[in-house]
Amino acid sequence: MAELESDHYDVIVIGTGLAESIAAASLAKAGQSVLHLDPNVYYGGEQASLTLDELSSWSNTINQSSSSSASSSSSCHSSSIRYHSSSTTPLTPQLENDRRRYSLSLFPSILPSRGSLIDTLIASDVSKYVSFKLLDSTSIYAEEGVKKVPGSKEEIFKDKSIGLVDKRKLMKFLLFATGEFENDDLLKGKEDQPLSTFLQGTFSIPQQLTESISYAIAHCSSPNDQTLPALQRTRRYLKSIGRYGGSAFLVGQYGGAGEVAQGFCRACAVFGGTYVLGPTAAPTSIETTPDGVLIQIPCHPRPVTASHLVSAPIHLPPSLLTCSNTDTKETTSSNCIAITATLPEALRRRSLSVEEDDEEKPEPENDDTAVIVFPREENAVRAYINGEGTGSCPAGQYIIYLSTAASSPSTSPSAILRPYLQKITNEPTFEAYYVATRPSYDAIKPESTGNLVILEPYIGDYMLTEGLDWEAKQGEKAYYAIMGREGKGFFEKDPTDEEEMGFGEDDL
Numbered sequence: 001m002a003e004l005e006s007d008h009y010d011v012i013v014i015g016t017g018l019a020e021s022i023a024a025a026s027l028a029k030a031g032q033s034v035l036h037l038d039p040n041v042y043y044g045g046e047q048a049s050l051t052l053d054e055l056s057s058w059s060n061t062i063n064q065s066s067s068s069s070a071s072s073s074s075s076c077h078s079s080s081i082r083y084h085s086s087s088t089t090p091l092t093p094q095l096e097n098d099r100r101r102y103s104l105s106l107f108p109s110i111l112p113s114r115g116s117l118i119d120t121l122i123a124s125d126v127s128k129y130v131s132f133k134l135l136d137s138t139s140i141y142a143e144e145g146v147k148k149v150p151g152s153k154e155e156i157f158k159d160k161s162i163g164l165v166d167k168r169k170l171m172k173f174l175l176f177a178t179g180e181f182e183n184d185d186l187l188k189g190k191e192d193q194p195l196s197t198f199l200q201g202t203f204s205i206p207q208q209l210t211e212s213i214s215y216a217i218a219h220c221s222s223p224n225d226q227t228l229p230a231l232q233r234t235r236r237y238l239k240s241i242g243r244y245g246g247s248a249f250l251v252g253q254y255g256g257a258g259e260v261a262q263g264f265c266r267a268c269a270v271f272g273g274t275y276v277l278g279p280t281a282a283p284t285s286i287e288t289t290p291d292g293v294l295i296q297i298p299c300h301p302r303p304v305t306a307s308h309l310v311s312a313p314i315h316l317p318p319s320l321l322t323c324s325n326t327d328t329k330e331t332t333s334s335n336c337i338a339i340t341a342t343l344p345e346a347l348r349r350r351s352l353s354v355e356e357d358d359e360e361k362p363e364p365e366n367d368d369t370a371v372i373v374f375p376r377e378e379n380a381v382r383a384y385i386n387g388e389g390t391g392s393c394p395a396g397q398y399i400i401y402l403s404t405a406a407s408s409p410s411t412s413p414s415a416i417l418r419p420y421l422q423k424i425t426n427e428p429t430f431e432a433y434y435v436a437t438r439p440s441y442d443a444i445k446p447e448s449t450g451n452l453v454i455l456e457p458y459i460g461d462y463m464l465t466e467g468l469d470w471e472a473k474q475g476e477k478a479y480y481a482i483m484g485r486e487g488k489g490f491f492e493k494d495p496t497d498e499e500e501m502g503f504g505e506d507d508l
Contacts, residue, residue: 004274004300009035011482012295012304014283014311017045018107018257018468019455021264022120022475023310028271029124030479030488035274035304036265037297039282039315043262046081046312046457047107047471049255049392052091052099052430055337058106059086059432080314081457085413086434095339095430103255103392104337108384108401109467110135110249110371113240117472118250121260123491129263132250133389136367138216139346141374141423142208146346149216151248152241166209173203173213177234191228195220198227215373215380221405221461222379233465249465251369254391257468264475286317292451308482310453320452329440331459334413336402338421339430344385344398346370346424371464374420379405381420382464400424405461409437453481 010032013024020036021043028034042048050058062083091099111117111132121127139146150156153174156167181187190198195214199205205213214220217237218230240248252260269275280299287294292307313321347367368389374381381404386392393399402417413433421428438459455478458470479490 004035004276004304006033007300007302007304009033009274009304009306011035011308011310012037012293012306014038014309014315015045015455016040016043016261016265016277017312017455017457018047018261018264018471019457019474019478020045020310020312021261021268022124022472023453023455023478024273025124025126025264025268025271026475026479026491027482028268028273029491030483032482033272033274034268035276035306036268037275037281037283038277039279041278042258043265043277044106044258045261047105047257047261049103049105049258052095052102052104052339055102055104055432056088056091059088059434062086062434080312080439082437084409084435084437085411086432087414088432089428089430092429098394098397101394102339102397102399103258104399105255105257105392105401107257107463107467108337108403109257109464110251110384111468112237112249112465113243113247114236115240115469115472116476117260117468120472120476120491121263123493124264124267126260126263126267129266130260131253131391132244133253133369134245134247135249135251135371136247136369137346138371139373140212140216141372146372147212148346149212151217152246155246162209166206169203169205170209170213173199173205174238176203177231178238179235181231181235182228187227187231192226194224195227195230196223211375215375216371219462219465220380223375223377233462237465249371251386251390256392257471260468283315286320288320288451306451308451308453310455310478310482312455312457316452316454321454329459330437331461332406332409332411332435332437333403333463334406334411334416335434335436336400336413336417336421337432338400338402338425338428339393340398340400340425340428341396342398342425342427344370344400344424346372346383347385347387347398372424374423376404378407379461381417383420383424384464385424398425400428403464406435409435411435453478 011027012035013020014037016038024034024036063086137148138151139148150159156170186202195218196210199210199213218234220230237248276299281297283295283297285296292305293309294303294305296303343366347370349364349366368387370385372383381402384401386399388395388397402420404416413435438457440459455474458467460466476490
């Protein structure tokens with residue numbers, strides 16, 4: 001490979017995850033020279049979308065790395081995202097033939113129609129590089145099977161399973177939840193109690209309906225989720241309904257987050273960013289200097305300097321991090337990625353009419369995407385299904401993502417999640433399981449805050465609905481850490497932006 005064109009850049013960004021890619025694109029657009037590196041051979045980092053063979057290789061790699069790093073868990077690198085307990089089933093001949101036709105996400109998420117990432121996509125014009133479709137449905141799994149939860153006022157009025165009195169109670173709550181409730185007397189003193197307790201005590205909403213609101217509208221992760229943050233999520237999701245259609249959420253095409261990250265990388269390249277991926281992009285040394293940072297990379301014969309470095313802790317040596325002696329909070333999740341050729345029942349649509357004169361009326365088209373929540377006494381299990389319409393798999397195939405919080409990193413992910421997978425399909429053709437441990441970064445600080453910007457991956461319990469917006473906020477935070485608040489704004493438009501991005505008047 002030819003060497004780099006320069007020995008110095010304004011900013012070096014390591015990793016092509018969503019936050020890193022947003023930071024790189026915004027800085028390049030603001031006129032900074034950007035060198036964007038990723039030791040992986042694919043874009044996306046922690047948010048990557050992998051083909052089936054890449055996922056199998058990734059699974060083998062993390063098992064090897066988790067074994068080799070076990071003895072060094074006391075270093076700052078133990079405070080990076082860690083994957084372990086990974087397993088995959090063998091590929092069938094059909095899957096082997098189609099292995100490159102799958103786009104499997106390491107960060108399965110849906111995007112609220114109002115929030116940081118959607119605003120960033122619009123401001124940056126990267127929305128023209130990526131595609132989305134509306135999430136078709138959200139359901140609760142109960143004893144009688146999958147039950148779709150109405151998400152809008154119109155759907156509530158049409159739902160015959162909810163009685164008139166309960167509809168009035170529900171509408172009263174939704175009106176409350178879309179308002180400025182923080183200082184409302186109905187909420188005072190109840191902010192920290194479980195949302196289910198608040199709904200039943202304040203609005204007299206029955207248990208079954210309370211469960212639907214908690215898990216399918218507020219997207220709580222457990223029965224103990226506190227009321228105030230749950231209400232704040234509910235308000236944002238309810239206000240997202242109608243912006244692009246009847247659902248509050250959008251589904252990214254071709255694997256979701258990884259494809260969006262590539263869109264921002266493309267924008268960075270348009271504005272002059274330089275890209276190197278693969279082993280030759282892995283820094284062999286990173287040092288701070290009075291003027292910035294100095295790195296050594298295999299693809300360049302001389303040291304490369306920059307005024308600023310943007311990276312997650314996983315790419316940084318311990319010498320650049322100050323680790324607290326206090327215990328670092330961690331969240332651990334069990335995860336599954338499965339494939340089936342059998343239509344999941346949650347995607348099947350049936351005609352609502354039972355009149356005789358409608359007997360010849362064709363059945364409605366089945367859904368292509370769905371979220372299913374399995375309530376539990378502890379943490380809920382969430383399933384997220386993608387069909388061929390998402391561009392993530394061949395025709396007649398379905399990708400099923402399952403996840404739940406795990407009480408211990410040593411818990412077997414397959415033991416926890418396989419029973420729930422079997423409730424969705426009895427005929428999976430492929431299964432992959434792994435555990436992800438995400439630490440809090442409160443105890444990790446950069447050795448030098450002037451030229452080193454550390455991105456903090458999402459560690460909460462709401463990655464499905466909140467993870468993408470977190471990444472967008474991290475990217476914006478990195479931009480202002482380097483550019484300051486008094487200069488050019490985050491993706492601030494210039495009169496010639498459309499020409500630089502390759503769009504003419506006819507494209508707008």
